Each structure stands twice: as structure tokens, then as C-alpha cells.
Amino acid sequence: MTQGLQFDSQGRLKHFLTIEGLSRRTILEILDTAESFISVGQREIKKVPLLRGKTVVNLFFEASTRTRTTFEIAAKRLSADVINLAISTSSTSKGETLLDTVRNLEAMHTELFVVRHSLAGAAHLIASHVPPHVHIINAGDGAHAHPTQAMLDVFTIRSHKGEFEKLKVAIVGDILHSRVARSQIQALNALGAAEVRVIAPKTLLPTAVERLRVVPYSDMRRGLEDVDVIMMLRLQRERMRGALIPSEQEYFRVYGLTPERLARAKPDAIVMHPGPMNRGLEIDSAVADGSQSVILPQVTNGIAVRMAIMALILGPPAEVRPAARRGTRATA
């Protein structure tokens, strides 16, 4: 169902809502396109004219600075006009439905909405109801998906580790509430990663998590053994209801990533975090700022990856897109 929604009749990416069901080929096409955009950020004039005359609306129903800013920079580097709207979900209590809000903005002749919402399926709902010339990128919906974050993560992994087939990846923390984890798992599986582990107490692991094709661990030490990539997740305290963890101290004691625990992984393992980080809660500063950390490169890569996705969705066809052609790797 989602696949039918994400692609147009020519098989071109129309919306970007979830990684689920995307082929390895599509994911690699995005990564390769992103690689061609990395250089744009290093130029003196950081702009390409791919989306000149197009209007992009960052429609954020949930607070976010980092993601919104990277989307904004990405759209501006593609020469689009960008409007940022932070709409508290409570504004719908004035009576306007989510779809009415979008329809009003759509009436202002916008082409692309970047949508973040606290409820799973919100971007999907909007994509199902916009006219054909309007496109949607999901910038995070509830605990469902955060596909652009997953793309920048796999981009970062590829740039440090190369091929995925030999990689063991551990995702640590609040898997239950994490849209990043769900999208990340799907991306890694689609790219053929050797093993994806999730590490958390059982209270933070969804029931039937194995059905996502991951190996669950509740023992942090065992879970980290011999992994190539460690992805730490933020403890989403704002989403937690009920007694999920006894205390933050206990959580850090058992699941915090310290230099000692990091030593269980491969010596050249990289440490990632989608941010914002809670130092001393899920990660020790010595690790966050250490030599194995690639947390800041993740942020930088986020702009190129988001440029790539916007360009593929909204830009001219690939054959007239010079920036995307340069430096393209062979796709599978």
C-alpha cells in the first residue's frame, strides 16, 4: 500500500514516507545522489539551481531544531524557497483538522511539504490526500518512521565502513518508541547488513521485535561484542508512560555507552547517535567526543542526504541533473 503511494506511475519517487519496502537499488540511488551533493556544502557559493522557483514548506507539528534546520539548509542549497511552520498539535484544538491545515497551505501553491508529527501515519495520511503535484517527505511520525534520518545514518556508515554485507550493527536504547530504530533496521536489512542487533531492557523493546529481522539483547555487554557500528538512541522520556525504567542512574549503569563497554565492540567500531544526546544518561562524554564517534559527521551528511531526496522527488529527471550525475557509484 505504501509502495503504491511512494512511487508514481513511472516508478519515480513521489513521496518519501518510509524505508519499508524500498529496494536496495532505490536506497543506493539516494546514497549515490547524496554523495554528489557533499561537495556543494564545501563550495564558496553553496547553491545549485535544481529547485529554483519551487516552494518547500517545513511543516512541523512537533518541536525539532536539528532536523528542521537541516531540511531548511538542504532546500535552500537547492535554491528552493523555504517556509518554516511550527504548528503545535494543540492548534488543531481550534477545530482545524490536520488535512485542513495542509489544504490551506497547499492552496498557496506549494510543491513539497516536509512533515513532522507526533502521531504515526500522519505523513502517510497527508500523502494520501494531496493532489498529484504536491509531494511529502516524512521528517518523523510518532514511533513509526524517520526515513531521512535512516538514510543519513546508512550514508555515514557506508562512508566509514564501505560495504554492508559484513557489518554487525547494534542499536541501543529506547527501541519501543524509536522511529529512527524502525527505519534504520529496515534500511540496514535492505542493504544486506550481516546482523542487526537491538539492545535494551525488555520494557523498551516492542513485543515481537524479532519480526523486524533483528536479534534482541538485554545484556549490553554481550550485545556489543564484535559489532562494527553502535547506534545509541535517546531515551524518549516525553513519550514514556508507565514504569519503563526504574531510574536514569540505573539505566546509565546498565545501558550507558562507556569507554569500557565500547571496548567490547570491534576496535574500529564507530559510534553514532541521531541526537539530541543525553550525556551521562545513554552515552558517556568520553565516548560522544571520542575518536570513534561520528556523531557530527552524521549531521553534516544529513544535509546532503536530504538534498538528494528532495532532488529525486522534486527536481528535473536524472538525465538533466548534472550534480547528481557526477561521482555516482554503480548501483546494484
Added chain:
Amino acid sequence: MSLLVRGGHLVDPANRINGKRDLYIDGRGFVAGVGSAPDDFKPRRVIEADGLVVCPGLVDLRARLREPGLEYKATLESELAAAVAAGITTLCCPPDTNPVIDTPAMAQMIQSRAWRYGLAFIHPLGALTRGLQGQQLTDMESLDEAGCVAFTNALKPITDSLVMRRAMEYAASFDLTVFLHSEDPWLKGVGCCHEGEVGMRLGLPGIPEAAETAGVARDLALIDQTRVRAHFCGLSTARAVQMLGEAQRRGLPVTADVTAHHLHLTEHDLEGFNTQAHVLPPLRSRRDRDALRRALKGGAIGAICSDHQPHEPDAKLAPFSDSEPGISALETLLPLTLKLVDEKLLALPEAVALVTSRPADILGIDAGRLSVGSTADVCVFDPNERWTLTGQAIVSRGHNSPFLGRELKGRATHTIVGGKIVYERER
């Protein structure tokens, strides 16, 4: 007007009739004869039913009609018209109207309004607690006098187990039936779908199977204690069905129903955030659905109901967890029940019993059978007619159905209530 329904395949499970018989209805609205004509019977109207099935009018244990209080979703008039178009001649409306059916005046008002339309019969379900607040008991005996056939707190949980015990004890004092939606509200939390593979993948907050297990376990303990006659509404899990069967074997006075959609759909119907499949209790796993089917076949579950909940279109145009649960289901009750015959789970008389005599027996009302002298509530349907559920085809004000666009088999052609033809479809 005297009526002859001629040449149809008469299925009346309560009277063990399953074959070609004529049905004679006298001018006062009662069944005058089955198979052979009563003396001096001269029909003023003949319905030719060759190739059609003639059965008692359907009895639906739970249908929200939205009036009073939610008329923007539907009205008694619109939903009664939908009911008779679907062969349903008797239905129960739960008390979660606005205001709640917790006074005799409200119960009488609904019945008198329904009477005015002269379509299907409505039996209100009275509230177990005032305002469904779960604190003070209602005047159940007075509500019974006013026509309430059973008592329930609808989907509002009675969290205080002592209040629930008192409600059951009080109902048992007058031999009244309580309808239970058993679920532990704490385990349910903010859940909006089955806690399983699909909900987990979609990132939706789940309702674990244990929520129903814990709710049913508490209520069974209280039924054991109070010996109230109890009916479990809309069971959805294999474990709950197993507990029901054990309780019945121990001799507890418990019955149960299942909704027609829970017999056909599973959590997989939520794929793509399909809000039309957003129902409570949630659509569960295939294993659960199969257990519900086995319990239906084995007799532990005694009725199939629609659990009709019509909504305005906007109610479903929201992110899944914000959309309103419920299906507009009157018009799919008959075809979804007949599908179980096509799928060889049930014989036709078994299927018909589950939507006629057996729900009537649960309610203790005189309906769901075509005995000579009983009220002539009749459904005539074409078992082989294939039709597609579309917005145009739905009579109900609510078009919210996961079966929209799907081909169904079996459709009412005539509905007779109290001897009067209240629905007749051009063929």
C-alpha cells in the same frame, strides 16, 4: 395485510426447518402457517421467493444508532432504514448515547421514536452505572420495566472491581443480564491496535492480548461469585475464548458474541494505516481470528453481531490513533455471516441461527424464529447475489467500512417486520 412468501428455502433453525416451505402471515402481523396454508387463508400479497432463502429477521446485539447526541453521524431513521435494508428486524442499542440511557425516560424515548418510523424493533441496553461513570448503580429494575433488555457500561470500563461486583449482584437480584466489554484499562493504556507484528512495525501504541485476558478473568471471578447472567461482547482473543469455554463447562451462566468483522479481518488489514480497520477491540492475529471461528463453530460463542458504529467521513480522516474506532456494519452482517458458509465453516442453518434465534435467546426476547403465532419478522435474501459495497450501495449514513469496494455475496431482497413489508429491493 396478509402475506404469502411462496416457494422459498425456509431456514428456521429454532424450529429445525431447513427446506422449501411457504410462509403464511396473517393480517395482524403474526405467522399463520408454515408449509401448509391455514384455513381460509387468502393472501393480499404474494412474494415469490423461488431461489431465495426465507429466514427469521436478523437480531443484532449491538448497533450504535447515534441518536440522541451524535446526529451528525447518523440518526435513528437513517440507521433503521439501513437495518431493514440488511434484513435486520431487531437490534439493541448500547447506552453510550448523549445523554446516556440511564433513566426509564431515555429508554422509552428511544423506543417511541423508533416506533414512529415503523421499521426495525429497537431494544435499548440500559447503563450499568449512572452516566457510565462507573460509580453509582442505575435503577436497573425501572430500566428493565421501561424496556431495557440487558445492562452494560458499554466501552467505558468499570475500574472499581467492587462497583462491578455490586452491579452484578444487583442485576442478579432481578435476573437481569449484564453485557460486558472486558478489558483491563491500564493494560490497554493509549493503545489503538493489536500489540503484534503490524502495530509494532507501524509504530502504533498496542493493546496487548493480556488486556482482554485480565479483563475477562476479573469478570469471570465476579460472575462466579454473583452468579449473574453475563454476556461477553466482542471477544477478540484466543485466550479469552478459551477462558469462556472453561467457564461454560463449569456451568457459569455466560454467553458471548463476536463481531462479523473480527471473523474475517486481522491486524494485517491495518497495513498502510488503514483507519477503516480501526476498531475496538482491535483486529488481532490470524491465530486469534481462527480461535474465534472455532469457538463459533463449537458453540462457545453464541452470536454474531454487527457492532455497527457509523461515523461521519472526517472521523476516519486523521492519523490512525486519532481516528475514531468503529465500522458501519449493519449492511455487511448478513453477507459476512454467509461467507462463513461459503468457506465451509458453518452450515447455512448454523449461520442463520447465530444471527437470529441465538442472539434472541441471549436477550430472552420473543424473536428470531418463525413459529406459528409468533411475530412475523422475516428476512428474505438471495444467497447467490454478488454485489459490491460502495458509497452508493450503503443505506447507513456512515460509510466507514474496510469492506468498501469489496465484492460480497448474499443480499436481502425483502424485510418484513410485524407482518409489514418494510424493505423491498428492485431485482
